[in-house]
Amino acid sequence: MSTQTPRLSVLDLVPVRSGQSSTQAVRASLDLVRLADRLGYERYWFAEHHNMPAVAASTPPVMIAAAASVTDRIRVGSGGVMLPNHAPLVVAEQFAALEAIAPGRVDLGIGRAPGSDPVVTQLLRITGPTADVDRFPQHVTDILALMSPQGATLRLTSGQVYDVHATPAADAAPTVWLLGSSDYSARLAAELGLPYVFANHFSGQGVDEILALYREGYRPSEAFPEPRTFLTLNAVVAETEDEARARALPQARMMSRLRTGQPLTALETVEEALAAPLDGAAGQMVEDSLRRWAVGTPDDAAAEVRRLAERHGVDEVMIVPVAASRADEPLDSTPGRTRTLELLAAALAGDPAA
Numbered sequence: 001m002s003t004q005t006p007r008l009s010v011l012d013l014v015p016v017r018s019g020q021s022s023t024q025a026v027r028a029s030l031d032l033v034r035l036a037d038r039l040g041y042e043r044y045w046f047a048e049h050h051n052m053p054a055v056a057a058s059t060p061p062v063m064i065a066a067a068a069s070v071t072d073r074i075r076v077g078s079g080g081v082m083l084p085n086h087a088p089l090v091v092a093e094q095f096a097a098l099e100a101i102a103p104g105r106v107d108l109g110i111g112r113a114p115g116s117d118p119v120v121t122q123l124l125r126i127t128g129p130t131a132d133v134d135r136f137p138q139h140v141t142d143i144l145a146l147m148s149p150q151g152a153t154l155r156l157t158s159g160q161v162y163d164v165h166a167t168p169a170a171d172a173a174p175t176v177w178l179l180g181s182s183d184y185s186a187r188l189a190a191e192l193g194l195p196y197v198f199a200n201h202f203s204g205q206g207v208d209e210i211l212a213l214y215r216e217g218y219r220p221s222e223a224f225p226e227p228r229t230f231l232t233l234n235a236v237v238a239e240t241e242d243e244a245r246a247r248a249l250p251q252a253r254m255m256s257r258l259r260t261g262q263p264l265t266a267l268e269t270v271e272e273a274l275a276a277p278l279d280g281a282a283g284q285m286v287e288d289s290l291r292r293w294a295v296g297t298p299d300d301a302a303a304e305v306r307r308l309a310e311r312h313g314v315d316e317v318m319i320v321p322v323a324a325s326r327a328d329e330p331l332d333s334t335p336g337r338t339r340t341l342e343l344l345a346a347a348l349a350g351d352p353a354a
Helices: 022-039 060-069 088-101 118-124 136-147 183-192 207-216 241-259 270-274 280-292 298-312 335-348
Strands: 007-012 043-046 075-082 106-111 152-155 161-164 175-180 196-198 229-237 294-296 316-321
Touching: 007 022, 007 335, 022 043, 022 060, 022 335, 043 060, 043 106, 060 075, 060 088, 075 175, 088 106, 088 136, 106 136, 136 152, 136 175, 136 183, 175 183, 183 196, 183 207, 196 207, 207 229, 207 298, 229 241, 229 298, 229 335, 241 270, 241 280, 241 294, 294 298, 298 316, 298 335, 316 335
Parallel strands: 007 043, 007 316, 043 075, 075 106, 106 175, 175 196, 196 229, 229 294, 229 316
Antiparallel strands: 152 161
């Protein structure tokens, strides 16, 4: 296992707090990706979720294009595109265009989950709720072929050969990653010789077993002769442990509501969360979440990132900065998430200012 300092990346759900508009939430996230670019973060991905009051990340390609336009170095991508919601050719065309906009900086992270409730899932999937899920492996390989400089060759029932390209003259293709938290996604990534990201920020269960399945079953590909993987981790970093915990509380409460089927709202402010403490099973679920996350001072959070990387043999950790805002903080800013990125990067670099 590596003892080197792991690289840091970011997964952004573009959170929407109470009283905040989508415009303000997007503006805050674009400021955050600018900061990540300056601080040396490896990559910055946007999630895909639909019809959630606290999440404005519903169209990763749009956010990626915006992020690419305001940054110089950092890789930008999806974490991920929920492929059953989309036609493979559309995804391939979108990301081939993004690669042309930001050559050598684009990642296409692909997931199999719906990213929403059954009603919205049906609205997204005109052809039916399960058909595209069942064809997921074929759709992944279709996208790989369509985005390649050679394109995809189809043989029609008439016998005619038909060539399809995601873009007319590709110099290169985005890097494709498979995302998941199950043995299915790990096995498929291994079979296709693709990099794999374990969604530790959402599940956290079975990490060792699933990464072992991926590594042991890996079939080398031309692009990736060796398995390549990293993990996600919810993180809230502040100058004091009490402040970090307070800023983590609204997200933990939202996750509790999501998992127990309660109505969702925009993300609470710190003050709103502290004013309505949860007890019983809901309160315990919140505490369980906080224990799994990197919540604390810079040194404590950096130690958790290093521990996670060393235990699972990865050289990169993608943090999900979930720090909530206080009521008096400007609606078009995200100070808690900003400090999380600043303090964690400094602590891992050994900067005493952290």
